[in-house]
Amino acid sequence: MSHAHNNGVVAGHFRETETYKVNRLGGMEDWLLFYTLEGEGYCQTPGVEKRLRAGELVLLRKDVPHTYGTAKGQSWHFMWSHFRRLPETSLLPAEDVLICRLPVGSLQRRVLRGFKTLLLDFRTQGALWQELCNNQLSGLLLLMAEQLADRLDPRVSHTIRLLSAQMKEPVQIEELAARVGLSASRLSHLFKAETGRSIIDTLNNMRVEQAVLLMKHAGRTATEAAYDVGFHSYNHFAALFRRQYGVSPTAIKREQ
Numbered sequence: 001m002s003h004a005h006n007n008g009v010v011a012g013h014f015r016e017t018e019t020y021k022v023n024r025l026g027g028m029e030d031w032l033l034f035y036t037l038e039g040e041g042y043c044q045t046p047g048v049e050k051r052l053r054a055g056e057l058v059l060l061r062k063d064v065p066h067t068y069g070t071a072k073g074q075s076w077h078f079m080w081s082h083f084r085r086l087p088e089t090s091l092l093p094a095e096d097v098l099i100c101r102l103p104v105g106s107l108q109r110r111v112l113r114g115f116k117t118l119l120l121d122f123r124t125q126g127a128l129w130q131e132l133c134n135n136q137l138s139g140l141l142l143l144m145a146e147q148l149a150d151r152l153d154p155r156v157s158h159t160i161r162l163l164s165a166q167m168k169e170p171v172q173i174e175e176l177a178a179r180v181g182l183s184a185s186r187l188s189h190l191f192k193a194e195t196g197r198s199i200i201d202t203l204n205n206m207r208v209e210q211a212v213l214l215m216k217h218a219g220r221t222a223t224e225a226a227y228d229v230g231f232h233s234y235n236h237f238a239a240l241f242r243r244q245y246g247v248s249p250t251a252i253k254r255e256q
Contacts, residue, residue: 021069222249
């Protein structure tokens with residue numbers, strides 16, 4: 001059966017047993033996005049069967065014949081949304097079923113928040129509910145596109161996100177390593193091999209770049225910006241700044 005939605009977006013949150021199965025041999029007129037929370041599902045398209053596992057965003061393209069449901073011997077706890085084509089789909093590989101495995105941690109939590117907000121807007125049906133739903137879907141598709149385009153080892157990408165989230169705090173390599181499932185020495189080696197820089201150098205570059213933005217757009221002095229981004233020594237900040245930009249922080253400030 002073709003699945004058409006004249007009003008644009010439909011969303012839901014299901015927990016299904018192994019008897020759950022949906023057959024659409026004629027495909028759909030819209031796209032379908034899944035996010036599995038627990039258990040396992042499956043999706044069959046002509047000649048291909050893929051498993052849908054916890055922590056995965058899965059996109060099923062329009063017009064593709066398919067069957068999906070709960071994997072044998074499993075339960076399947078998932079959130080889903082049907083939607084009309086959005087511009088962000090053009091950023092994704094043109095596969096019938098696209099699976100994006102998300103690293104455990106902040107990115108999975110972000111996707112879950114996005115789906116919960118989407119579901120709330122869909123159920124509330126306020127004056128601009130379709131626009132709000134499309135906004136959440138666009139964000140989820142952009143995250144998916146970014147993850148699929150990321151050529152770094154997922155543990156290195158996760159470490160970079162952790163550094164961004166904790167930019168002002170002192171970095172503890174052992175703590176970062178534990179959160180991505182590696183030893184401190186293994187993470188340090190892998191990070192340098194993947195990015196060409198150490199974890200500390202990467203964090204300091206992030207801090208300096210953020211300080212520049214604060215000076216240019218938030219009216220902060222060089223000293224204020226240095227402390228805002230987590231430096232405890234202005235001289236250390238100034239030395240790193242000069243190495244990165246070839247001038248002093250106050251020279252950047254004077255350009256305003």
